[in-house]
Amino acid sequence: MAEEFGAAAQLAARSIAAASGPTTGPRPAALRARLDAVDLRAPLGSTAAALDEATELYLRDAVYFHHPRYAAHLNCPIVLPAIAAEALVTTVNTSMDTWDQSAGATLIEQRLIDWAASLAGLGPDADGVFTSGGTASNLQAMLLARNTATARLVGSLPERLTGLRIYASADSHFSISTSASLLGLGAEAVVSVPVDELHRMDAHALALALEADRAAGFCAMAIVATAGTTDFGAIDPLHDIGALAAQYGAWFHVDAAYGGGLLASPRHRDMLTGIEAAHSVTVDFHKSFFQPIGSSAILVRDRAALALVSHHAEYLNPAAEAGRAPNQVDKSLATTRRFDALKLWVTLRTLGADALGSMFDTVMDLATAAGEIVTAHPELELAAEIQLSTVVFRYVPQVPETGGEPLSNKIRSALYDSGEAMVAATTINQVRYLKLTLLNPQTTINDVTAILEAIVSHGRRLSGERTPMEVSA
Numbered sequence: 366m367a368e369e370f371g372a373a374a375q376l377a378a379r380s381i382a383a384a385s386g387p388t389t390g391p392r393p394a395a396l397r398a399r400l401d402a403v404d405l406r407a408p409l410g411s412t413a414a415a416l417d418e419a420t421e422l423y424l425r426d427a428v429y430f431h432h433p434r435y436a437a438h439l440n441c442p443i444v445l446p447a448i449a450a451e452a453l454v455t456t457v458n459t460s461m462d463t464w465d466q467s468a469g470a471t472l473i474e475q476r477l478i479d480w481a482a483s484l485a486g487l488g489p490d491a492d493g494v495f496t497s498g499g500t501a502s503n504l505q506a507m508l509l510a511r512n513t514a515t516a517r518l519v520g521s522l523p524e525r526l527t528g529l530r531i532y533a534s535a536d537s538h539f540s541i542s543t544s545a546s547l548l549g550l551g552a553e554a555v556v557s558v559p560v561d562e563l564h565r566m567d568a569h570a571l572a573l574a575l576e577a578d579r580a581a582g583f584c585a586m587a588i589v590a591t592a593g594t595t596d597f598g599a600i601d602p603l604h605d606i607g608a609l610a611a612q613y614g615a616w617f618h619v620d621a622a623y624g625g626g627l628l629a630s631p632r633h634r635d636m637l638t639g640i641e642a643a644h645s646v647t648v649d650f651h652k653s654f655f656q657p658i659g660s661s662a663i664l665v666r667d668r669a670a671l672a673l674v675s676h677h678a679e680y681l682n683p684a685a686e687a688g689r690a691p692n693q694v695d696k697s698l699a700t701t702r703r704f705d706a707l708k709l710w711v712t713l714r715t716l717g718a719d720a721l722g723s724m725f726d727t728v729m730d731l732a733t734a735a736g737e738i739v740t741a742h743p744e745l746e747l748a749a750e751i752q753l754s755t756v757v758f759r760y761v762p763q764v765p766e767t768g769g770e771p772l773s774n775k776i777r778s779a780l781y782d783s784g785e786a787m788v789a790a791t792t793i794n795q796v797r798y799l800k801l802t803l804l805n806p807q808t809t810i811n812d813v814t815a816i817l818e819a820i821v822s823h824g825r826r827l828s829g830e831r832t833p834m835e836v837s838a
């Protein structure tokens with residue numbers, strides 16, 4: 366076993382060290398051809414040979430999030446203590462469903478839940494559970510909200526579901542509307558609340574929507590505030606939204622999948638003021654706590670709420686024995702579940718929370734500096750002020766675009782093809798923008814400058830413009 370881990374660790378370290386860019390820019394067809402050549406009926410006979418093959422099929426052309434020129438999606442490089450813990454998680458293969466499959470692992474997870482809930486200020490009755498990601502955490506939060514609302518209504522279940530409404534900003538994560546579909550409400554139950562120029566929910570618009578819907582007979586099931594939107598890192602006005610949720614008897618959920626990193630921030634924790642009033646909070650440790658995928662949690666202010674999803678199975682957690690042992694399955698939508706909490710635990714016991722929070726502060730500073738460069742550049746246009754660690758901007762051609770593939774997409778593809786950098790893209794008011802998501806505290810302002818320079822140079826070339834030098838020549 367130690368041999369397998371040693372070999373894999375060395376291979377991973379070699380691959381990461383060998384990566385000269387975040388990607389080699391592979392095309393699906395090229396990789397598929399290699400994969401198609403594999404005969405699954407003819408095993409190679411040794412782990413070493415299978416790893417060699419996996420190197421060709423996967424590692425050589427993998428996308429490397431740790432690379433300082435990777436600035437695309439919400440993926441972080443991971444801290445070393447978490448990698449060590451990951452080896453234990455996988456090897457011992459503890460399952461978190463019941464005490465008799467997990468023992469100390471359950472207590473460690475519980476302790477981290479208590480820790481995170483206290484950072485969020487959720488009070489003495491708080492609880493929660495680790496999940497696979499923010500999508501799962503949001504789904505569970507919406508399930509708790511739905512069951513809380515339906516318990517108060519009368520009529521058949523379909524009747525009670527029909528009138529429920531979820532309020533979330535136009536920039537909220539799509540998992541909220543997926544959850545609404547899964548929960549039998551239909552995606553149309555989600556009211557898209559307009560945002561202000563910083564892409565934060567407009568609390569006044571929310572108040573108007575709540576009032577109009579109440580008059581029309583709808584029931585405000587939940588209000589979702591996003592603390593760190595995926596594109597702009599915008600933090601909705603938590604205090605105002607929490608007050609409206611209380612006024613309308615709605616479940617107040619804070620989706621802090623991204624902005625949750627602020628909970629540990631030495632300098633910016635106050636940006637989350639108001640989160641303490643939430644009924645539930647989503648935090649993705651695999652986004653802003655530098656943890657390996659998956660590592661997320663749903664936190665709730667009232668542990669009794671989690672019982673809304675409890676199911677007792679005679680072979681696992683019999684009702685007759687409820688309360689005798691701490692069985693995490695009682696509050697989870699998953700049954701068999703990884704001990705992901707150990708990664709965060711070993712990280713905290715090695716580095717401490719301040720170190721994690723400081724890394725998040727560092728990437729926020731980097732984004733601010735990047736925003737200043739973009740603002741100062743005559744050919745670049747910033748889409749909105751920097752709030753967390755994303756920079757949304759575009760290269761503005763001298764001659765306006767006339768349709769066809771947007772220039773931003775062409776620039777992004779050129780970067781991918783060359784492997785020099787990876788950036789993301791998004792659309793605002795029908796205009797395609799580029800996005801840097803900066804989550805690597807080892808990325809320097811020189812890296813960011815190089816990415817921006819590459820964007821400008823591809824932009825000039827792809828928009829058919831001559832460079833200033835050519836113009837003057």
Ligand SMILES: *Cc1c(COP(=O)(O)O)cnc(C)c1O
Binds near residue numbers: 439622623
């Ligand atoms: C990423 C994200 C999610 C989804 O989390 P996953 O871990 O990818 O499932 C939810 N909400 C927000 C705001 C996010 O940025």
